[in-house]
Amino acid sequence: MKLKDFRWSTGLFLILSPLGAIATLAYYFYYDAFQWQTVALAVFMTFATGMGITVGYHRLFSHKSYEAAAPIRWLLTFFGAGALEKSVIEWSHDHRNHHRFVDTDQDPYSINKGFFHAHIGWLFVKRGTNGRAKVDINQVKDLWADPFIRFQHNYYTAFGLFVCFLFPGLVALAWGDFWGGVLIAGLVRVVFVHHGTFCINSVAHTWGKQPYSNRHSARDSALAAVLTYGEGYHNYHHEFPVDYRNGIRAWQYDPSKWMIWTLSKLGLARNLIRIPDEKILESKLEMKASQLKSGKEALEQAMEDFNTVAGEMKQTRKAYIKAQKEKAPVASELRSTLKRKRKALLAAYKNQKSRIREASRSAAVA
Ligand SMILES: [Zn+2]
Ligand SMILES: [Zn+2]
Incomplete structure (x- = not known):
């Protein structure tokens, strides 16, 4: 300096x-x-x-x-x-x-x-x-x-x-x-x-x-x-x-x-901005998978399970926000659907996480 x-x-x-x-x-x-x-x-x-x-x-x-x-x-x-x-x-x-x-x-x-x-x-x-x-x-x-x-x-x-x-x-x-x-x-x-x-x-x-x-x-x-x-x-x-x-x-x-x-x-x-859960969990899974030395292809296929639930959740949230804005009676029903989907999302996340863990263990053994 x-x-x-x-x-x-x-x-x-x-x-x-x-x-x-x-x-x-x-x-x-x-x-x-x-x-x-x-x-x-x-x-x-x-x-x-x-x-x-x-x-x-x-x-x-x-x-x-x-x-x-x-x-x-x-x-x-x-x-x-x-x-x-x-x-x-x-x-x-x-x-x-x-x-x-x-x-x-x-x-x-x-x-x-x-x-x-x-x-x-x-x-x-x-x-x-x-x-x-x-x-x-x-x-x-x-x-x-x-x-x-x-x-x-x-x-x-x-x-x-x-x-x-x-x-x-x-x-x-x-x-x-x-x-x-x-x-x-x-x-x-x-x-x-x-x-x-x-x-x-x-x-x-x-x-x-x-x-x-x-x-x-x-x-x-x-x-x-x-x-x-x-x-x-x-x-x-x-x-x-x-x-x-x-x-x-x-x-x-x-x-x-x-x-x-x-x-x-x-x-x-x-207007507090919150990143949707599925996006956060997706980046966590991607981060974990990126550290694997091998077996990434099989995991990418399995990731589709997670992506399906995540996509459904995104759609439900969109519909819920719209119903809420319009004060439509269907909003409360969509809210409980969203809660159910969130549970499914967490389960899919845990599944994929254990698949990644498994893959990293077998890579370590190999
Ligand atoms: Zn900052
Ligand atoms: Zn910084």
Whole structure:
């Protein structure tokens, strides 16, 4: 990296802020200066700004995986700014390029340039160098149309610094702890949120399983999910980026998904996109079969069983959605047919999975 390409303000902040956070914590522990209200505010700000990124910047603005009511869009734009990860416009621009060019030179945080680059190094250099393109508004036209997002972008430095530091300071003033608000719920919290987000680009592209695809480096990791408000199921996410869920199983830790689902139940979000089960299971089977060294042809024939049930399920779902829209009485009947078909689909999936396992065992013996 040439010195003239170094982004001094961002670079120095990213280097000095963790040191400041450590010094703050040392001071507060040594002098036992914590106030419980400020600690509670820091926890609130961690989730509000962290999920401003995951629920807002990422799943709503970058991927349009659901639609949100205007006040929710405003709140996500407001608190997301406090994570100090640049404006919605810049963030979404980079993130759309990350998906489009994943693992190539045009991926702004390509893991192929190393763990450090993907985690934080990419932020140290100016746009237009090292694969990070200059902002092209055409790529984020949909977001640019939103006046509040435009405002956030045009005044980002003041906006971001206000939400990050001054806002928690002013709230904590209510119990006389302005500096606690600025330092604990501001500085310490933002360092924590930064590295949580950064782990998605580094940890979730390095460690974990690849159940859906190995065409990209993204991986599913429960550990990363805990650090990133549910974004750790990254192999799934790269395969199906428009799904509002990252952890698709009910037990997978994905608070961002739970938040979006809750908003939809409150009438504040709608048109949540879910990839159909048959498509998800199909990609899992294909991934497993692709790792076989031999016997792929026989498995392809057997895959027809699964494909038949999957096709029927797709048709039934189409008919159900149509009936539901038209409020036709047949909708409830179709709903139970769909449930039955889902069971059949899971059975066909299990069958095919055991065939693949069998084939891999016999290949190992041979
Ligand atoms: Zn990624
Ligand atoms: Zn994404």
